[in-house]
Amino acid sequence: MTTDSKLDLVLERVVDVSPELVWTAWTQPEHIKKWFTPAPWTTVDCEIDLRPGGTFRTVMRSPEGEEHPNVGCYLELVPKRKLVWTDALEAGFRPSRQPAHLGFRFTAAILLEPHGSGTKYTAIAMHSNEECRNKHEAMGFHDGWGTVLEQLVAHMKSVGR
Amino acid sequence: MTTDSKLDLVLERVVDVSPELVWTAWTQPEHIKKWFTPAPWTTVDCEIDLRPGGTFRTVMRSPEGEEHPNVGCYLELVPKRKLVWTDALEAGFRPSRQPAHLGFRFTAAILLEPHGSGTKYTAIAMHSNEECRNKHEAMGFHDGWGTVLEQLVAHMKSVGR
Numbered sequence: 001m002t003t004d005s006k007l008d009l010v011l012e013r014v015v016d017v018s019p020e021l022v023w024t025a026w027t028q029p030e031h032i033k034k035w036f037t038p039a040p041w042t043t044v045d046c047e048i049d050l051r052p053g054g055t056f057r058t059v060m061r062s063p064e065g066e067e068h069p070n071v072g073c074y075l076e077l078v079p080k081r082k083l084v085w086t087d088a089l090e091a092g093f094r095p096s097r098q099p100a101h102l103g104f105r106f107t108a109a110i111l112l113e114p115h116g117s118g119t120k121y122t123a124i125a126m127h128s129n130e131e132c133r134n135k136h137e138a139m140g141f142h143d144g145w146g147t148v149l150e151q152l153v154a155h156m157k158s159v160g161r
Numbered sequence: 162m163t164t165d166s167k168l169d170l171v172l173e174r175v176v177d178v179s180p181e182l183v184w185t186a187w188t189q190p191e192h193i194k195k196w197f198t199p200a201p202w203t204t205v206d207c208e209i210d211l212r213p214g215g216t217f218r219t220v221m222r223s224p225e226g227e228e229h230p231n232v233g234c235y236l237e238l239v240p241k242r243k244l245v246w247t248d249a250l251e252a253g254f255r256p257s258r259q260p261a262h263l264g265f266r267f268t269a270a271i272l273l274e275p276h277g278s279g280t281k282y283t284a285i286a287m288h289s290n291e292e293c294r295n296k297h298e299a300m301g302f303h304d305g306w307g308t309v310l311e312q313l314v315a316h317m318k319s320v321g322r
């Protein structure tokens with residue numbers, strides 16, 4: 001997958017859980033709810049229809065109890081290797097009904113490669129233009145996506161071994 | 162494929178060219194240029210990267226010589242049966258850089274089924290909301306998509322037999 005540093009944000013890490021477990025963490029609602037939002041935010045609902053054109057919906061709750069729904073659509077799925085979705089579309093590839101919840105649309109790709117007994121993990125966020133990319137970076141993309149990856153690893157270690 | 166009459170526009174026709182020829186007409190730039198825009202408009206350029214995430218780009222020219230580029234992204238491809246793309250995304254599933262050229266985004270599906278020696282042809286345009294659907298209808302969706310289908314059939318008969 002080619003990226004464009006002016007338009008994309010990339011987080012690359014090696015983690016010590018297998019691609020199988022990372023894939024499970026990303027594709028089952030009961031796991032998503034455990035790690036998907038940086039504490040003290042929580043993910044209180046999740047719907048996954050794991051096929052191109054299927055829904056990926058989450059509801060995040062702020063520490064103050066405010067709920068933020070977020071609806072997206074899966075685009076490309078290669079089990080244990082690649083997961084791509086966008087919030088520019090919703091179920092059935094329909095253009096999104098909701099306003100962009102971050103103020104802009106993005107497409108995300110999670111790439112997984114075996115690395116010893118662990119995983120080389122690459123998360124990519126693709127944007128329309130530099131302004132959106134820079135806004136997403138300033139919102140704390142790297143810290144946020146890094147933190148939730150640590151939460152994912154801790155959670156899957158607790159259930160997966 | 163399920164449609165929602167409040168959000169979608171549907172054109173259904175039986176045509177007397179085979180699904181193979183309709184598929185060819187939709188997937189090769191040299192054919193697209195011959196039928197894709199209602200005369201006296203013309204399609205002066207076309208780029209097709211026929212895979213999910215690949216570009217579908219056309220440039221239409223008005224009778225006055227004004228050019229209108231239109232960039233989209235393929236989402237789902239079943240050879241000779243189903244072609245889905247959207248202008249909400251561009252190459253690599255990136256959210257569109259260009260403003261929506263119709264004033265709104267839409268996702269389109271072309272469904273082909275064998276019907277005798279011809280084809281049952283269904284074109285679906287999916288929208289975010291009723292306002293966009295109704296605007297697209299008022300812009301002449303049924304006449305426009307019907308006219309270009311007639312052009313497609315005439316063109317493919319001229320080259321395909």
